Structure formats: C-alpha cells, structure tokens
Amino acid sequence: MKIQKNISLKKYNTFGINAKAKFFCEIKSTHELQKTLQLNDYPDRLILSGGSNMLLAKDIEALVLYINIKGKEIIAEDDDHVHLKVMAGEVWHDMVLWCLEHNYGGLENMSLIPGNTGTAPIQNIGAYGVELKEVFECCEVMNIEDQSTRSFTTEDCNFGYRDSYFKNEGKGKYIITSVTFKLTKRNHKLNTSYGAINAELERKGIKNPTIKDVSEAVVTIRQSKLPDPAELGNSGSFFKNPVLSKSEFDQFISRHPDAKYFMVSDDEYKIPAGWLIEQCGFKGKRYGDAGVHKNQALVLVNYGSATGAEIIGLAEKIMEKVHETYGIRISPEVNIIK
Numbered sequence: 041m042k043i044q045k046n047i048s049l050k051k052y053n054t055f056g057i058n059a060k061a062k063f064f065c066e067i068k069s070t071h072e073l074q075k076t077l078q079l080n081d082y083p084d085r086l087i088l089s090g091g092s093n094m095l096l097a098k099d100i101e102a103l104v105l106y107i108n109i110k111g112k113e114i115i116a117e118d119d120d121h122v123h124l125k126v127m128a129g130e131v132w133h134d135m136v137l138w139c140l141e142h143n144y145g146g147l148e149n150m151s152l153i154p155g156n157t158g159t160a161p162i163q164n165i166g167a168y169g170v171e172l173k174e175v176f177e178c179c180e181v182m183n184i185e186d187q188s189t190r191s192f193t194t195e196d197c198n199f200g201y202r203d204s205y206f207k208n209e210g211k212g213k214y215i216i217t218s219v220t221f222k223l224t225k226r227n228h229k230l231n232t233s234y235g236a237i238n239a240e241l242e243r244k245g246i247k248n249p250t251i252k253d254v255s256e257a258v259v260t261i262r263q264s265k266l267p268d269p270a271e272l273g274n275s276g277s278f279f280k281n282p283v284l285s286k287s288e289f290d291q292f293i294s295r296h297p298d299a300k301y302f303m304v305s306d307d308e309y310k311i312p313a314g315w316l317i318e319q320c321g322f323k324g325k326r327y328g329d330a331g332v333h334k335n336q337a338l339v340l341v342n343y344g345s346a347t348g349a350e351i352i353g354l355a356e357k358i359m360e361k362v363h364e365t366y367g368i369r370i371s372p373e374v375n376i377i378k
Contacts, residue, residue, distance in 0.1 A: 041065060041072045043082075043103070052106060053091035054154050056273030057348045061086075061104040068108055068129075070217050074187045076105060085184070086377065087215055089128060092155030093163055093275060094375045097348035107158055109217060112138065120227065123177060125220045128158025132165075140252050145228035146175040146221065148255040149237075152262045154269055154276055158216045161192075162206040163373070164199045168258055169234030173199040177222045181214040189217075202280050202373050230254055234302075236261050265336040273342030274333065278355065279313040280373045296366070313362075313370045314338035320361045330354045352376065 047064035050056055063082060067073045077085075084102035088094075108129040116123040122144055126135055132155050136147045149170035153160075161179050165172050176199075178191045198205040206214065228251050232238050240257040241249050249257075267274050284292060289309040293299060302310040317323065317337040324334040329346035330353070333339040340351055355372060363369050 041067075041076060047104070049088070049091075049096060049100070049104065052088055052104075053094060053096055054269035054273065055091075055095055055275050055348075055351065056269070056342050057096045057351075058345070059096035059348065060099045062099070062101050063103040064106065065103060066106045066108050068110070070109065070182065070189075073105070073107070073109070073182060073215065073217065076103075077182070077184060077187050079103075089159045090131070090155035092153075092269070093159060093373070094377055095275060095348050095351055095372075097352055097376060097378045100377070105215075107156070107215065107217075109158075115220065117225070120225055122223050122225055123220060124223060125218055126157045127218050128156060128216050130157045131155075132157055132160060136255065139223060140255055143251070144223040144225065145230075145251040146170075146223040148251045149231055149234075149258055151255040151258045152266075157219050161197055161199075161216060161219060162204055163202055164197075164204050166202070167262075168237055169231045171199070171201075173197070175221045175223060177220040179219045180217050182217055183214055184212070201283065207375075232257075266339060267333055267335075267341060272333075273344075273346075274339050275374045277313075277338045277373050278340040279317070279338055279358075279370045281310045281313045282316075282368050282370050284309050284311060284368070292366070292368070311368065312338075316362045316366055316368065316370065317358055320358070320365055322358055322361070327354055332358070348377075 044064045047061045048058055049061055050058045065076055067076060082103035086100050086102050086104045088104050089107045109127045110129050111127040113125045114122055115125050133152050135157055136151050139147055149168040150165060153165055153167060160172050173194060176194055178193050180189060180191050182189050230249060232254060237257050240260055246253050283304060286307050300312050300315045304310050314337045322332045323337040325332050328350060329343040330350040331341050331343055333341050340354060359370055
C-alpha cells in the first residue's frame with residue numbers, strides 16, 4: 041500500500057483525459073482497502089476502478105483509490121447453475137470470455153462492455169436486450185465511513201435502467217469489492233432479438249447459435265460501431281436512451297413517424313438517443329479534439345488532448361439541440377466528476 045503524489049490519470053480512464061490526482065493509491069486486496077480508508081490524512085477520496093463510465097472534468101484534489109482486487113471463485117453450483125464470485129478489479133470482458141470458455145451462460149450479450157466488474161452494478165450495465173440485474177445475485181461492499189462490510193441483494197440494489205442504489209442514496213457510501221453472478225450451465229436462454237444480433241448470426245450462417253456465437257456476434261457489432269478506447273478515447277455510450285410513456289410516445293411518433301423506437305412495455309417506449317443525435321446532425325462532427333464518433337452518434341470521443349470540460353460542453357450542446365428539435369431530454373449515462 042503506497043500513496044503516490046501528482047499522478048496522471050490518463051491511463052486510468054478510457055476517455056484518456058489527462059487529469060491529475062493529488063494523491064493516488066492502488067488497492068489490491070480488501071485488507072489494503074480497509075487500511076487505506078482508516079488513514080486520517082486523506083478525508084477526501086475518489087474511487088476509481090476501470091475508469092470506463094466516468095468523465096474527469098478537472099484535476100482531483102483528493103486521494104484516488106484505484107480498486108484493482110483480482111480473483112474469481114465458484115461458491116456453489118448444481119446441474120443447472122453456477123454461482124460465480126468475481127472480485128471488483130477483474131476486467132469485465134475478460135471475465136465474460138472466461139465464463140464462455142467454461143460454458144456459463146447469461147453474460148454473452150454484454151460482451152466487450154468496457155470497464156471492471158466492480159463498477160457493473162453501479163450502472164446496472166446492459167446491452168442488446170440484457171441487463172446485469174438478470175444474472176446478478178449479490179455484491180459485497182465496504183462502508184467507506186466505518187469499513188464494515190455487508191452483502192447487497194438484487195432488491196437492495198434497487199436496479200433501474202442504467203441506475204441503482206449506488207448512484208442515488210448510496211452514492212459515496214460504499215465500495216463494491218466483489219460481485220456474485222448466477223449463470224446457467226445448460227439450457228441457456230439466448231436473447232438474439234435485440235439490435236442486429238440475428239442479422240449477424242444469419243450473415244455468418246449460424247442457425248442454432250451457442251452462447252459463444254452470440255458473444256462473437258455482439259463483439260463484431262460493437263467493434264463495427266464503437267471505437268477501441270486504447271486507440272480513441274471514449275466511454276462507450278455517453279447518453280442514456282430516453283424512455284417515453286405511452287402518451288408521450290404517441291405524441292412523438294405522430295410528429296416523427298419514421299423515428300426508431302423499442303417497446304419496453306405496454307406503457308413505455310425507448311427512443312435510441314443515437315438516432316436523435318444523428319438526426320440533429322452531430323454524427324461525425326468534431327470540435328477541436330472533442331467529437332461525436334463517425335459510426336455511432338451515441339459515443340463522444342477524445343481525439344487526443346480534449347479536456348473534460350470540452351467534452352461536457354459538447355454534450356450540453358447536443359442535449360440542448362435534441363430537446364429543441366424533438367422535445368425530448370436526454371441525459372448522460374457516464375458519471376461526470378466536476
């Protein structure tokens with residue numbers, strides 16, 4: 041456990057923002073985490089894991105705790121299911137690939153989502169019709185204030201669309217140290233109806249897909265649309281897809297009959313934020329080193345030396361134009377650190 045000073049966070053956030061941490065400590069075990077939280081010299085802290093769902097708008101005048109706790113453990117299993125405990129610092133996609141190699145199903149639609157496992161419940165990450173909450177069993181957390189530990193169930197987490205207890209009432213109170221998933225070992229329930237998965241499987245001539253086939257289709261689709269953060273700084277989808285009530289949707293679709301949408305329930309409809317942004321003319325636009333990706337308007341990118349403030353300025357411009365044009369308010373999916 042070593043406290044470092046004036047460390048660049050550029051390689052610790054997928055946007056590649058060159059913000060600095062006044063103090064920095066890499067955490068490799070729950071014991072180290074406990075001891076570091078007990079230090080009285082650093083009352084202000086920022087918790088950092090994969091750095092994939094955040095935008096740093098300034099230098100951090102605090103102690104940055106980089107959670108890099110590794111490990112996977114099967115804690116229970118039967119003929120149908122495996123209960124897999126994964127430590128917070130495990131890279132999400134690497135963990136998904138490991139599960140696929142062992143024929144554990146449930147995570148395949150969420151392949152190639154950037155970030156680490158410990159931050160997944162905070163966002164209730166999801167992709168192509170599947171959300172984390174569907175395979176989530178519990179997560180272990182440490183209380184920042186008194187270093188006590190407890191387990192949060194699905195009900196405790198209060199999951200919503202890209203939302204959870206940890207983004208609301210629990211924000212800044214806990215650090216997730218591990219996540220336990222309930223995955224299938226056989227009779228996998230495949231979800232291929234969302235987005236272009238079926239089309240990609242058909243293109244490959246696959247009629248009876250396995251979970252690995254679904255994963256590979258998702259990876260192909262994501263790579264065709266989304267830039268690699270190692271090559272072009274980004275945080276994946278920057279905005280949430282807005283969800284409209286039935287009455288709001290009826291008014292919207294009557295004015296814009298060609299709009300894309302997905303039916304969430306009898307009373308809710310999801311409008312792709314990327315479609316709204318593209319229709320407003322932002323797709324592929326660049327403003328200095330901040331821009332909108334050429335293949336996916338939902339993704340804001342850093343072409344090299346954009347500041348967090350410049351990315352925020354672009355996001356605000358987009359949100360204002362979408363509201364002015366369509367009467368719909370879109371909001372950031374990423375956690376903005378101001």
